[in-house]
Amino acid sequence: MKEPQLLIVEDEQAILHMLITILKKENFFHIDAASSAEEALVLCKMKSYDLILLDITLPGRSGFEVCPLIREISDASIFFLTARSTDLDKLSGFAVGADDYITKPFNPLEVAARIKVHLRRRLGSVPRVEANLFEFGPLSVNTNAGEVRLHGQPVELPAQVYQLLLFFCRHPNQLFSKSQLYEKVWGEEFFGEDNTVMVHIRKLREKIEASPSNPKFIVTVRGLGYKFIPEGGTHESL
Structure with a gap:
């Protein structure tokens, strides 16, 4: 070690x-x-x-x-x-x-x-996180190159979806509400009817989850928000 x-x-x-x-x-x-x-x-x-x-x-x-x-x-x-x-x-x-x-x-x-x-x-x-490289099982994010790979294959993400993933990578196993994610990632005040976070979570899951309807990396905690699970293990989406 x-x-x-x-x-x-x-x-x-x-x-x-x-x-x-x-x-x-x-x-x-x-x-x-x-x-x-x-x-x-x-x-x-x-x-x-x-x-x-x-x-x-x-x-x-x-x-x-x-x-x-x-x-x-x-x-x-x-x-x-x-x-x-x-x-x-x-x-x-x-x-x-x-x-x-x-x-x-x-x-x-x-x-x-x-x-x-x-x-x-x-x-x-918990996987070791270097200053410019996050590696979580099959998922890797190279911040120097702005590159995301899944099972070694490049994954193309829209800019704001990439920023959302990067925020999760920097805060593994931490629970964030929709309002917290919006304020941290988008840098703006959150209004309760805004579905921006949910839409971007769905887009991110479609890119990095084997089964977006049964996510292993980005899980929903009912009534509270979302959590990034770096191990990508077996977790039920609530």
């Missing part, structure tokens, strides 16, 4: 140094560090990370604010690292996209163990 890429976003130098020291001893990760939200965003645009340790209390933007921005450009798992330990804080963290929530003070050895377990599960079941 390729060495996992880890980013620690922490402005307290003592905590940052402690985490780096402990995690490097594991000889399991490649570690980068950032001391602010803006620095973290720059790094995420330059490099593909597997997991991000994100402090909530940062100078400028908080972790709560920057987490959704990271989600826009990275499919990394995100662990919040914070002294805030109330149930409301934890729920807020998960609501904005966190995968786990670690409260201070913490045992750094436990943190290392939790990261390793999570990454082994993640990298063992």
Whole structure:
């Protein structure tokens, strides 16, 4: 397995140094560090990370604010690292996209163990996504070439359908409502009677699904929205 890429976003130098020291001893990760939200965003645009340790209390933007921005450009798992330990804080963290929530003070050895377990599960079941190439079983998307292939054969997609697929590729296993997809992909405010998303979902399924009426990649969650399943396994469209 390729060495996992880890980013620690922490402005307290003592905590940052402690985490780096402990995690490097594991000889399991490649570690980068950032001391602010803006620095973290720059790094995420330059490099593909597997997991991000994100402090909530940062100078400028908080972790709560920057987490959704990271989600826009990275499919990394995100662990919040914070002294805030109330149930409301934890729920807020998960609501904005966190995968786990670690409260201070913490045992750094436990943190290392939790990261390793999570990454082994993640990298063992979810295909590796490089900065410019997404590969999900028979489906591949090369963003440099703007090329989509299915079972090695090129697939021609209209521009907006391609952008929809690209958004799904960047956010695997995440549920999005029609309004969220419209606002994220089309960049406009959603009006409830607009069927644009449904039409483009149907067009995309016709291009990449073996059976568009029984989709394996892009599944419908009744009453909630759509989810991209990178494994393309057996899932029932509801």
